[in-house]
Amino acid sequence: MNHNELYERWLAASLEDPDLTAELRSIKGRDAEILDRFYRDLAFGTAGLRGVIGAGNNRMNIYTIRRATQGLANYLLAQSEEPHVAISYDSRIKSDLFSREAAGVLAANGIRVSIYRELMPVPALSFATRELRCDAGIMVTASHNPAKYNGYKVYGSDGCQMTENAADAVLKEINSLDVLTGAKTMKFEDALASGIVSYIPEEVVDRFIDNVLAQQVNPGVCEKAGLKLVYSPLNGAGNKPVRRVLAAIGARDVTVVPEQEHPDGSFPTCPFPNPEIKEALAKGLELARETGADLMLATDPDCDRVGIAVKEGEDYTLLTGNHVGALLFDYICRCRTENGTMPRDPVAVTTIVSTKLTQMIGKAYGVEVRSVLTGFKYIGEQIALLESAGHPERFLFGFEESYGYLSGTYVRDKDAVVGSMLIVEMASWYKQRGMSLVDALNDLYKRFGICRESVSNFQFEGAEGMKIMAGMMEKLRENPPAEIAGQKVTCVSDYEKSTSTCEGKASPIDLPKSNVLEYALADGCTAIVRPSGTEPKIKLYLSVVGRDMAEIDARAAAMGADVKRIMGV
Structure with missing residues (x-):
């Protein structure tokens, strides 16, 4: 059947959900609306x-x-x-x-x-x-x-x-x-x-909950630090479990954003309930300023991602998923080493689009860092491999840049409950040392060098949007750029073809096939382009290195503009 025939069939059916029949009647004669629902x-x-x-x-x-x-x-x-x-x-x-x-x-x-x-x-x-x-x-x-x-x-x-x-x-x-x-x-x-x-x-x-609590690195630190918190579940599923865990670890001063406390799928104060974006944290930031909170955190509706804002002077700084992932990884490595709780031959897992700081931190502490494709299931697969080898305890930490974190092997997906707990514990530990998480991040840069990652999203809705995205990726494969922002492209990695070509020499990529293109530049920066697996958009990931923030900002701006030109967006 074509889209109009399918529409007429649905319209004639005795549908059990009256909302569907009302919607179908409302679009009668509107071909674009019908096509989008039935193509x-x-x-x-x-x-x-x-x-x-x-x-x-x-x-x-x-x-x-x-x-x-x-x-x-x-x-x-x-x-x-x-x-x-x-x-x-x-x-x-x-x-x-x-x-x-x-x-x-x-x-x-x-x-x-x-x-x-x-x-x-x-x-x-x-x-x-x-x-x-x-x-x-x-x-x-x-x-x-x-x-x-x-x-x-x-x-x-x-x-x-x-x-x-x-x-x-x-x-x-x-x-x-x-x-x-x-x-x-x-x-x-x-x-x-x-x-x-x-x-x-x-x-x-x-x-x-018991398994989440078992992942504490420094039990008791939250009770002593007296961290002042604002939390928003963004009208989702995190409200009860996150608050229960925070109470259990001794985080007593927690103010919940009242407009976003209870479940509400219309998200009335937050049209995009994504803790990756500043707009989702707006209500929480308002409340944080009123209360003078040290830290504001928000979990997304299904509570597998958590975003944070840290008090810095009179205002708040939002940390990215890469910032928090690197901070947590360093905190876990440092404290487990000091406490004598580091497992033998520890393993951390991250993704190809996440921060390069992970590799540097892992090297400093003797932790093997494995890079996998985007998607937490690939991190879960690495845990399963360790388990099948009889050593699940080797898994130390996993994270992806899109605000997903996991410590422990009790689940095989990202967990904002344990992520929230560890972030609050880490912030409490640093507070006892007179440092904020922004201070801790700057300390990481001093120890390992400055690098910054960013993500740009390009939306393509409907049937036409799918064709545009497919054409864009095909064009990039057929005509890979020789340089980006004046820097020579030294390596092109095509994860769909499982091939990385560096200076004319091809080598295999030992990862599952995925529609991802990666460009490595002569100055150490990288650009990655991939269609989202869950949303109608293409994502551009930039990883930029430099001697200072001014140089990084300039490089990031030039790279972003040039890659967008090459992509045609």
Whole structure:
């Protein structure tokens, strides 16, 4: 069927969600609106589904959720006689509905389901999947996207996001199903009453919290330092677990942003609930200035990312994910070495787009640093490799530049609960020494050299946007730049072709294939271009080195302008 035929079919159907019928009627005769909803199926990949909430096969709704879950059910039933799936959800619009719909489809297929009684963070889902020995996990969330989005992440039995091979197998099952009629269904209440669906016990939540608390580096330091905090859960799932953990480590002076305290998927005071951007922290910064807080932190709606602002003089400085990752890594290495708690042959894992400081810090402390592709599942895979070798304790710390951190092996995804705890502990430790985290960052630069990373995002919505992004990446592959901002490109690494070409000599890249291009310059700077795996945009990562901030600023500006020219944006 073409997009108009699909539209007419949906319009004529007796849809169970009245919001969908009302939306379809409202766009009648508007071809562009119809095309955007029906020109393709909502893509299912290793990150599962993510899209705008609404009517159509290119939207998040109960029918696309049911179809994806039926595909997952078919896959699981082929792998196991008695599959078991854990489910969690965050505060987004219809997240609770979508989680119950997924549970109902699984139940209708005879698959046992354990679901959280209330919204819980991504790491709690990863934990429950492992703790309850489930075959898979489902997290209903669109992470830090705007309010109009929702999503559906699928996890393997190891608590990592689903592998590419498994996702391909599930996609094959999904593609064999009709979106409106292909799924078996069962009312959530009936499934709950039958016992095939049950709520996850509170003891599992307690064990998750206990595992977070076990990652403390200097227990007791928060009680002594008396750090003054402002916290915002950005109307998401972090409110209860983060506050519970902060109270447990002795962080008593915590003021929560009242407008962003309780779950609300419309995010009324924060249109983009992403702690990576300053606008998301605006309310928290207002409150921090009023209270004179030492530190302000915010977790995103599914509580797997945390962003911070640090008091510096009369105002606050926002630290990036790279800043915080480097600071945490150095703090953990320094204190575990001093305390005698550093494991033998420690390993840290980061991503190819994260700060170069990681390698320098690791070398100074004798920690092996492994670089993987963007996506925390690749960090989780490295933990699994250590575990399979019988030494999970070697894993010291993992982080990615997009504000995701993990210490410990109890989950296999980034965890803003443990991230928040360690940031507050670290800030308390430095406060006892008369230093802020800005002071600590400047000290890092003195010890290891100055480098700065930045990320630019270029949005391309709809069907036309997908074509533009594909054309842009193809053009860059066919015509790689010889120089950027006056500096010779010494290496071009194409992660999709698994080849790095330096000074005309090609060598293999020993990482999974990924649509990423990296350009290394003669002066030590790098530029990386990649389409987002979860959003309709291309990302440009710049890593800039220099003798001082003035030189770095000048280089960054010149590189950014030139790469944008080359990309044609």
